[in-house]
Amino acid sequence: MSEQLYTHLNKYISVEAHDFKKINSYFKPKRVLKKEIVLEAGEFCQHLYFVEKGCLQQYFITDKGTERTVQFAIENWWMTDFLSYQNKTRTDFYIQAVENTRLLVIDRQDQEQLLQEFPILERYFRMVYQIAYGSSLMKMKYLFNFSKEELYFHFTEHFPEFAQRVPQYLIASFLGLTPEYVSEIRAKKRS
Known part of the structure; x- marks a missing residue:
């Protein structure tokens, strides 16, 4: 059972321990290694990911071949391509582990069943x-x-x-900067 998810749910709603056992059964644990791809552009996004430990990045590749990070997820954060997940369409994004990562994964159909069985989770997900x-x-x-x-x-x-865990080139990508420019800024601050 994921104590971490239980604690996170109870930050926003009230879930009894006996109910959480059933809620937890909808999620599957998954371990991904650093740089491992969880979702590739062109696939149908069918899963929602809760980060128990580690870090994920979501990015796309521009027409010029440049990686552009749109978001990160660390402990207690959720990640997916919500439009692809909701609309059952192909994604334009990649989701990749920035470091060795432990996830809880739920697919769309299981999430729908979960929300029907525990309507209070609608409130939780709305708030998140x-x-x-x-x-x-x-x-x-x-x-x-x-x-x-x-x-x-x-x-x-x-x-x-993030600044202490995520490589500078990924922070640069997230902020729309080049790694070289980030190096210049950091060097200027040190001098």
């Missing part, structure tokens, strides 16, 4: 999705409002859990 959506809007605001240098320092100061 609202937070994620709000975070996406704030990222857009920062991208439009900050200089590249301000953007980098804002990210590293406000999200040290």
Whole structure:
């Protein structure tokens, strides 16, 4: 049983231990190694991933062949391509482990059954999705409002859990910067 998921659910809703045993049975544990691909562009996204330990990145590849990271997920975060997952369409994204990662995985059909059996989880997922959506809007605001240098320092100061774990080239990708520019910014700050 995942104590971590149980604790996370109870941050937003109230779930009894006996109910959680049944809830937990809908999820399958999965371990992925660093750099292992969980989802590839062109596939149908059929799973929702809860990170118990580790880190995932979601990215796409531009027409010029550049990787652009759109989000990360660390412990207690969810990740999927929500449009592909919901609409049963092919994804444009990749999901890859940044480090060795332990996941809980649920597919769309099992999630629907879970939500029917435990309607209170609709509230939980709504709250989690609202937070994620709000975070996406704030990222857009920062991208439009900050200089590249301000953007980098804002990210590293406000999200040290990522800055300390995620390689600089992935942070650069997430912020729309080049790894070389990030190196210049860091060198300038040290001098």
